[in-house]
Amino acid sequence: MGNYCQVCGKGTLNGNLVSHSNRKTHTTWAPNVQSVRVVVNGAVKRMNVCTACLRSGNVQRALPKTHEAVEAEA
Numbered sequence: 579m580g581n582y583c584q585v586c587g588k589g590t591l592n593g594n595l596v597s598h599s600n601r602k603t604h605t606t607w608a609p610n611v612q613s614v615r616v617v618v619n620g621a622v623k624r625m626n627v628c629t630a631c632l633r634s635g636n637v638q639r640a641l642p643k644t645h646e647a648v649e650a651e652a
């Protein structure tokens with residue numbers, strides 16, 4: 579499986595596009611997988627996660643500090 583989601587395991591699907599005249603064209607459907615930095619057990623690591631998992635909050639994103647957060651620490 580080439581690109582797949584490391585959270586839900588969703589990968590590519592294979593099948594046919596079928597026209598009205600019933601001609602079949604083989605095709606592949608791939609999930610929208612993004613490489614993102616996520617927090618796993620307190621550690622930040624890069625994982626391939628599908629956008630459905632990102633949207634549903636299945637992973638905690640490791641986001642860079644905002645300008646305001648840096649100023650609050652100082």
Ligand SMILES: [Zn+2]
Pocket residue numbers: 583584585586587588627628629630631
């Ligand atoms: Zn997923």
